[in-house]
Amino acid sequence: MEIGIDSFAATIPNPATGLTVPPTDRMEALLAEVETADRVGLDVFGIGEHHRREFLDSAPAVILAAAAARSKRIRLTSAVTVLSAADPVRVFQDFATIDLISKGRAEIVVGRGSFGEAYPLYGFAMNDYDALFVEKLDLLLKLRNETNVTWRGRFRPALTGQGVYPRPHQAKMPIWLGVGGTPQSFARAGSLGLPLMVAIIGGSFDRFRPLVDLYREAGHRAGHAPETLKVGIHAMGFVGDSDQSAADAFFPGWAYMSTEIGRERGWSPATRAQFDSMRSPHGAFLIGNPQTVRDKILAADKALGGISRITFQMSSAMLETEAMQRSIELLGSEVSPRSRRLWPRRRIMGELIAGIWKRNGIEGVLADGQLRRPPSIFRGWITTESDSPFKAEPGRYHLYVSLACPWAHRTLIMRNLKGLADLVDVSVVHWLMGEDGWTFDPGHGVIPDTVNGAGFLHEIYTISHPDCTSRVTVPVLWDKVHRRIVSNESADILRMFNSVFDGCGATAGDYYPEEHRDEIDAVNARVYATLNNGVYRSGFATTQAAYEEAVGEVFATLDWLEQRLAQQRYLVGGRLTEADIRLFTTLVRFDPVYYGHFKCNLRALVDYPALWAYTRDLFRHKAIRPTVDFQHIKSHYYASHPWLNPSRIVPVGPDCDFDFPSGRETL
Numbered sequence: 236m237e238i239g240i241d242s243f244a245a246t247i248p249n250p251a252t253g254l255t256v257p258p259t260d261r262m263e264a265l266l267a268e269v270e271t272a273d274r275v276g277l278d279v280f281g282i283g284e285h286h287r288r289e290f291l292d293s294a295p296a297v298i299l300a301a302a303a304a305r306s307k308r309i310r311l312t313s314a315v316t317v318l319s320a321a322d323p324v325r326v327f328q329d330f331a332t333i334d335l336i337s338k339g340r341a342e343i344v345v346g347r348g349s350f351g352e353a354y355p356l357y358g359f360a361m362n363d364y365d366a367l368f369v370e371k372l373d374l375l376l377k378l379r380n381e382t383n384v385t386w387r388g389r390f391r392p393a394l395t396g397q398g399v400y401p402r403p404h405q406a407k408m409p410i411w412l413g414v415g416g417t418p419q420s421f422a423r424a425g426s427l428g429l430p431l432m433v434a435i436i437g438g439s440f441d442r443f444r445p446l447v448d449l450y451r452e453a454g455h456r457a458g459h460a461p462e463t464l465k466v467g468i469h470a471m472g473f474v475g476d477s478d479q480s481a482a483d484a485f486f487p488g489w490a491y492m493s494t495e496i497g498r499e500r501g502w503s504p505a506t507r508a509q510f511d512s513m514r515s516p517h518g519a520f521l522i523g524n525p526q527t528v529r530d531k532i533l534a535a536d537k538a539l540g541g542i543s544r545i546t547f548q549m550s551s552a553m554l555e556t557e558a559m560q561r562s563i564e565l566l567g568s569e570v571s572p573r574s575r576r577l578w579p580r581r582r583i584m585g586e587l588i589a590g591i592w593k594r595n596g597i598e599g600v601l602a603d604g605q606l607r608r609p610p611s612i613f614r615g616w617i618t619t620e621s622d623s624p625f626k627a628e629p630g631r632y633h634l635y636v637s638l639a640c641p642w643a644h645r646t647l648i649m650r651n652l653k654g655l656a657d658l659v660d661v662s663v664v665h666w667l668m669g670e671d672g673w674t675f676d677p678g679h680g681v682i683p684d685t686v687n688g689a690g691f692l693h694e695i696y697t698i699s700h701p702d703c704t705s706r707v708t709v710p711v712l713w714d715k716v717h718r719r720i721v722s723n724e725s726a727d728i729l730r731m732f733n734s735v736f737d738g739c740g741a742t743a744g745d746y747y748p749e750e751h752r753d754e755i756d757a758v759n760a761r762v763y764a765t766l767n768n769g770v771y772r773s774g775f776a777t778t779q780a781a782y783e784e785a786v787g788e789v790f791a792t793l794d795w796l797e798q799r800l801a802q803q804r805y806l807v808g809g810r811l812t813e814a815d816i817r818l819f820t821t822l823v824r825f826d827p828v829y830y831g832h833f834k835c836n837l838r839a840l841v842d843y844p845a846l847w848a849y850t851r852d853l854f855r856h857k858a859i860r861p862t863v864d865f866q867h868i869k870s871h872y873y874a875s876h877p878w879l880n881p882s883r884i885v886p887v888g889p890d891c892d893f894d895f896p897s898g899r900e901t902l
Contacts, residue, residue: 236536237544237678238571239279240272240563241314241469244291244298245550250487256553258291264556265291265298266305271560273306275567276885278679280306281314281344281469281546286352289492290550296329303337307887308866310679311337314469314546315346315413315432319367320353322391323375324399334403340866341403344432345372346413347420363390369423372412376427379408406861411467414446421446425453430465430543435519440468440538447539460685465543465677468535471513472521472547474528474565475558478514481522484558486510488551521547525569532570543677585672585693590702592671592693611724612705617712617735625714625721627735632721633686634661634728635695635711637673638864639871641767641820642725643710648816649732651858654742659732660685664692664709666871672707680864686715696720726759729813746816751808758806758814765792767821774833774879782834790837793846801845804852804902815853822850823863826889828872832879841891852897863893 246261248254256264269280280302282295292298299311311333316326326343334341347368354361370388377384378399387393412424413432424431431450433443447466454464471489475481486507493505513520519535521528536542547566552559586593617625617632634650636643650659663682664673673692675683689695693707699719712721712728722728733746747755765788772785796818799806806814821829825840841847853859873885 236532236542236676237278237467238532238566239277239281239309239544239546240268240566241281241283241546241548241550242268242292243283243285243548243550245289245488245492245553246291247289247488247491247553250491261291261553262298264553264559266301268559268563269302269309269311270305271563272567273309274887275564275571277309277563277567277571279310279312279342279544279546281312283314284317284348284353285350286356287350289495296326296333299330299333299341300336303333303340306337306340308340308870308885310340310342312342312409312411313344315344315348317348317353318345318371318375319347319364320357320359321371323371323378324394327375327378327399328401330408331401331403334405334408335401337404338865339404341405342409342411343375344411344413345375346415349415349434359390365419366390372427375410379410411465413469416443416446418446418449421450422453425450425455425459425464426457428454428457428459428463430463430467432467432469432544432546434469436469436471436548437513438519439517440519440535444539451540466539466541467544467546468539468542469546469548470519470521470535471551472528473549473552474523474525474547474562474570476524476561476565478523478527480558481524481562482511482514484555484562485522485549485552488553492551521545525565528566528570585670586706587693587696587703589704590697590700592691611708611722611727612703613699613711613720613723614727615714615721616727617721617731619735619738624717627739629658629736629739630660631715632659633713633715634659635664635684635692635709635713636661637664637666637668637709637871638680638862638867639666640709641824642708644820644862645725645816646710646712646728646732647862648819648859649729649746649813651862652742652744652746652811652816653732653736654740655732655736658736658739658741659712662686666867666874668871668875673709680867686713687718726817729816733813746811746813748808748810748812751812754807755812755814759817761792761795762814762818762821765789766796767817770821770825770829770833770835773835774829774876786835786837789835793838793840793843797843797845800849802902804849804899811853811856819850819853819859822846823854823893824868824872826891827865827869830889831886832872832876839889841889848897848899851893851895852899854893855897 242265244265246256246258272280282298283292284295286293295313302311330341330343347364351361359367367390370390374386377386382402383396383398384394385396410429411432412429414420414424415434435443451464473481473485475484489510490505512518514522521531532545549559615625617627619627634646636647661682662684663680665676665678665681671691675681675690687695687698695711696703696705696707708723710725710728711723714721730747769785769789773782773789776782776785805811822840829835830839869885873880874883877883
């Protein structure tokens with residue numbers, strides 16, 4: 236489950252003084268809230284859209300762009316974009332731009348809006364409330380999928396193949412459908428297969444269960460996989476050190492806004508009794524101390540049959556700046572799933588023993604203070620032979636990877652270089668590897684297991700071999716026909732992907748050419764022992780001698796590579812080969828992770844002119860860049876090794892510009 240914050244940039248008078256915070260101060264406070272949410276590890280921050288004097292969020296894309304420039308990891312979304320009163324082309328362009336600024340962290344939640352001010356403001360009739368939304372959503376989804384769109388509708392001039400730019404950093408920008416309580420809206424989201432964001436600002440969570448079931452049923456009837464039908468909740472929420480302090484900080488602002496807006500709608504003034512009822516165990520307000528809020532989140536998850544995201548609408552507490560910051564801190568440190576998955580600060584790296592998952596320590600792979608990486612146990616091979624137990628066939632194999640793991644990363648790169656996306660599909664685990672190993676918990680970049688429906692990667696191993704004894708690692712290449720693992724050795728998978736699917740429609744290209752194989756093997760051998768694995772030997776060393784031996788070999792190899800690459804663009808034969816792929820996945824992680832986390836700090840990668848330019852050159856390759864996810868990389872290492880980083884704080888730096896031109900094209 237992802238946890239985040241939604242803000243409407245509220246600016247209301249202080250009931251005690253009658254004074255209103257100046258808009259510039261409120262906007263600065265809002266951006267500070269985003270920075271804090273990013274720092275404490277929350278997953279998402281949303282900005283609403285209103286056209287009223289109480290709110291400063293009439294241009295959410297502008298606020299989100301500022302937030303993108305002041306944050307590093309948190310995902311940024313609207314909450315919601317009033318699509319019915321907007322131009323979908325401009326909406327797409329705005330959020331594509333935010334996606335570029337944030338390097339792939341933008342999302343859009345679209346809806347019709349709970350207020351009607353936007354419609355006359357932009358020249359639309361409220362009578363067309365639903366028709367406007369249906370038409371514009373159709374166009375927005377087309378814009379997401381196509382650069383040059385041909386489209387015609389009632390409420391906007393036709394598009395006749397014009398290109399819509401810029402395109403976002405993400406291959407497919409996430410678009411959620413924001414809904415209130417209308418059954419048609421839930422059914423629409425399901426039939427389109429869009430993730431659902433439900434605004435629950437009163438009553439109880441369980442009263443929405445029939446509507447959520449309607450959404451899931453509509454999605455099922457439309458043929459969408461269950462794991463794509465995500466449900467999120469937007470709810471009133473605030474965390475304090477005690478239930479009372481949280482309630483007292485939130486109530487004044489909530490009472491003011493509820494009374495003012497209610498007056499327009501003929502409602503009675505808001506009361507403390509109503510408020511306390513909503514924050515009771517059966518109410519929908521997530522207000523209280525961390526344990527209270529945590530319990531209510533779990534209750535909401537159970538009531539709705541599972542939720543993927545929950546966002547706290549905290550704007551009502553904007554009058555209490557210090558309390559707001561404290562609430563965000565508590566949300567990230569004590570409520571968020573990232574900290575709820577608490578595990579002992581022991582060296583835990585679980586393993587399978589006779590088919591049973593054991594939470595054993597890392598000591599099993601240490602000897603004399605040094606890391607001893609156990610060999611991969613699955614070493615099958617796909618071939619083109621007709622009698623092969625693993626015959627090369629389109630769609631037969633499935634790849635399980637982590638975006639954080641350098642060994643899995645190399646297989647993703649080869650998969651892209653060889654154009655195997657339609658031949659070998661993929662699942663991506665969550666970045667956090669805790670006591671239960673790799674999981675498919677919902678989160679940024681996760682692609683669920685659509686083949687076996689596993690929640691944990693170790694289940695894949697036991698489906699294949701019920702009595703398996705093994706460390707559970709990525710990558711894993713799976714045979715759908717025999718329902719078993721072909722290989723969990725990245726070097727073998729790399730070689731298979733290079734050639735065995737050439738007769739099945741793979742892209743031309745040989746990255747292990749016969750005339751250079753001896754040299755490639757020699758380079759691979761040194762790079763693996765002293766650098767690919769050397770950084771791990773340095774980071775996991777438990778004696779000074781073991782550490783100094785490992786880190787010395789790391790930098791001796793980096794010095795050797797710097798000399799080798801000063802005069803040639805690639806490692807071997809003047810062309811991109813397997814050797815470059817295997818080296819790149821370590822280099823791209825070096826400054827963000829290995830320099831600090833694994834104590835490989837004699838020199839940074841940026842201190843090597845040739846190596847740094849070489850890494851940027853490969854990063855900018857069209858088949859390689861989409862495989863790099865720094866959010867997964869940094870979050871995984873700094874949070875999955877609590878014996879190395881007990882606080883699990885993820886550094887904000889370094890600020891490396893991998894997009895800067897390398898200038899190596901002429902070598």
